[in-house]
Amino acid sequence: MPRPRSLTRSGIAAAALAVVDRDGLAALTMRAVAKELGMAAMSLYRYVADRDELEVLVVDHVLTDLDLSVPPGPWRDRIAGLLERMRAATQAHREVVPLVVRHRHAAPASLRWIEATLAVLTEAGFTGRRRVVAQRTLVAYLLGALQNEHYGPLSGSGTAAMAELSISDFPVLAETAAQARALPPADEFRAGLAIVLDGLSAAASAR
Amino acid sequence: MPRPRSLTRSGIAAAALAVVDRDGLAALTMRAVAKELGMAAMSLYRYVADRDELEVLVVDHVLTDLDLSVPPGPWRDRIAGLLERMRAATQAHREVVPLVVRHRHAAPASLRWIEATLAVLTEAGFTGRRRVVAQRTLVAYLLGALQNEHYGPLSGSGTAAMAELSISDFPVLAETAAQARALPPADEFRAGLAIVLDGLSAAASAR
DNA sequence: ACCGTAGATGTACGATGTACGCCTACGAAG
């Protein structure tokens, strides 16, 4: 009987993502998203409870199309594939990194990804507390790496500034920062992930 | 000749931290900090350029008293000590975690900590690109773990909600979440750190 | 043709960061 809805939550998420991709995260406001959809600001509240829920919608939208199928092979490679895909999805919309960090536990697509990684860990022999630790450690590395890349990319001005620091106050840091600038982000991510996976392999065989 | 200043930047940082500790991060506003100091809001702008700089001040204040001296011993233990201290410092002011993540590269105290960890890594035999990767991986784990603990503590409602998920949709996740609730945060941090350090040890001896 | 329901919206309020300009307290100079 009532009037039909003219929007969908996923349409709203897509519009919000378009705003963020085009104008940056700071431009993500209720009014901006509404304008993107050609509606009044308050109309959005028929679809989301508040701004936080809008943000969750954006995160879920970014992660929705994640391919969770992992080709058969060593568990190490399968875990690496899942992490790489998560990184690729968020790197496609760099500005949402802070949102992913804050809302990952509320986005259904993120839960599906967690289930997939836990399944691989289980096959690899992780159970109980060791499985919990393995999962949380992988997520910690993933989120931390995304943030390193977002807030302080090795190719960015922060690293350049560190390279200019006084050699007497920061001898090792200044030298290391200079070396760091040449390391491509994808290489950095893979190398760090290899270290974590080496540690996990040790934990797997220790049991 | 001019009128002397009545505040110091570190006094402002302390007041801001007091606000955050008492009322939460969302309560950190220029007006609230000014009131805490018994001054007008605009007076703060004689000491900081903008709100972002205030946030950096808070981060630096939290990390200022970090003990960077590491007792002699295996490099593994020394790195672990530095990470544990960084965690302890931020856990003493939990609400500040998001600020530490965003501004760590701008806070001098954070740079000193990085220098200290790099020095230990250097002694352990890491140089060049491998040292960069080792450092960034440690920081990624550290920041990710802090955020896991802050936004989604294993003892919190997020984990409880995951434990209630449908067994048919999320068989492994639901089971794992139930097991996870009993893992104390400090144990979680240490266990994850051990995994990363195992990986680093492998990288160190591989060279 | 009508009508009840829920969607869409216009207005408005409190809160926030901060630009701008004025007032004033202080230490140095006389």
Add this chain to the structure above:
DNA sequence: CTTCGTAGGCGTACATCGTACATCTACGGT
């Protein structure tokens, strides 16, 4: 002791934000 230049302190004001509230309206079933 008086004077004065300088920079600290602050009152006001504005744009922008999230969103509460009340009203209007478009639609599908009768």
